[in-house]
Amino acid sequence: MIETISQIVLGLLSIYILYKFIQSIQLVPTQRAYIVERLGNYHKTLGPGFHALIPFFDQVKYRQDLREETIEVQPQECFTKDNVKVEVDGVIYLAVIDPVNASYGITDYRFAAVQLAQTTTRSIVGTMNLDDTFEDRAIINKEVVKVLSEMEQAWGIRVMRYEIKNIYTPKTIQNAMERQMTAERERRATIAKSEGIMQSTINDAEGEKKEIINVSEGEMQRRINEAEGVAEEITELAEATAVSIEEIADALSNDKGKEAMQMRLAEKYIGQLSKLADDSNDIIIPTDITNYDDMIKGLSLDKISIIPDEEKK
Template sequence: MVIDLDLVVTAIWGLIFFIFIIKLFQSIRLVPTKSAYIVERLGKYHATLDAGFHALIPFIDKVAYIHDLKEETIDVPPQECFSSDEVNVEVDGVIYISVTDPVKASYGVTDYRYAAIQLAQTTTRSVIGTLDLDRTFEERDVISAKVVEVLDQAGATWGIRVHRYEIKNITPPETVKNAMEMQVNAERERRALLAKSEGDKQSKINRSEGIKAETINRSEGEMQRRINEAEGKAEEILSIAKATAESIERLAAVIAAPGGQNALRMQLGEQYLKQLDGLGQSGSRVILPGNMVHFEQWMDAMGLQEQR
């Protein structure tokens, strides 16, 4: 079999040219926003490419690492932890981190995500080991703050920043969960009884306050009624006294006028005679003076002799 040497050489040069074209296109990089490309030149760190258009040297430069600079969420798998009172609980969480230094994230640690998860788990175990079971449910913020503090210290060398760490679930054993539910139910019943007793107490206080207020209102009303009656009677007496005084003043003025005394005598005589007529008609006894002369003189003095 005869092999055409020129054909082989042409094929080799064609393959080399094809590979060169591929490498040439691969050397052109378009970096998206919030991304960073780590470029190595001949196996050594050369540059960090930010967002935009970049051209590399074929066969010499290579993009070794690509980092997303946006904040990302990493789930922390469930793990078993022992509280200070020797209760086994299962805890899982979530970490929110972002890459701040792409170079350190590439060369400072093999896998910063895996390292952050492991450090978060170990820190969570150590913190829960210092707390009682009841406090682990109340001190979630303390646990999260401690994990963030430890991860921030390590993140300075890993080129990452831990924004926050949240505990998703703290799951105790089934027996402990049942005991806690019974405790919660007992506490709820105690609060219900306490609330009911407080309600009864307040109801009785309100009822007694109402009776007291009603009694006070009635007594004040009765007192005001009596005061009003007394003031009315006093006003009536003052009005009668004023009218009597005015009538006496007018009578005195009439008597002091010319002929006033004679008119008074006449009026008194008429009233006297009317009284005598009334006594006679009613069958009552009439007492007359024993000396009729004196009686006639008194009649003459009063000007009643003619009327008789």
């Protein structure tokens, strides 16, 4: 009986010793850190890989995850500067950078980070008006991260960022904000409509102005073109007259030209006499009809003079 009990105790002791030897073999995964204590004191930190410990002396006390983790901050009541009660919740993104401090520097760094984030959020919201809490979320996030960063070395963690998820307001405040937003939209719509009418009026006036300018410029250009046309016509007529006078002068420089001109003047003289006779129903004859040659000689170019209009009458 005693031998049987001894064998059972010996067997259990062997199993326990074997279990301890197996337990002393540690396989640490990537992005993990194991804190080993020897006889109750911190001994070393095990990184990723295979490790063998001394049974009964060494013990893995803490297992820390070095990956970035997300911790939710539960909704909490805050009072704004204008005495409006709101509920604010958020999310903390942090990671363990010092496994030893994360294990021994604080009992629970997750709980501590959440509590510090809540108290900091309450303090910051208390310095803002209600409208500012919605517009300046980035400021609240930045301040919470700043406060948490002051505890990084002591707690062995690093806060990557903090984000406010929601800001809940009472129903009465929501109704008042909705009415305010509606009034603001109507005001903006009225301003936009008036600006549109004003711009339309300005555009119409600009269009009429440009039309009047174009018409006046067109009229001015037409008159300029007509004046230039008349000037060119006068110039061409003067040039043609000058050319004809030069040709007549060249023709009169010889005897035959003079005879032809005297003949032409005689024809003109006789034509004028017949025209006067037709107009007055009178007969006009020279004083000496028998002396036709002397009358023609009297029309010589050398004796022609310009008769004033008064004498012609």
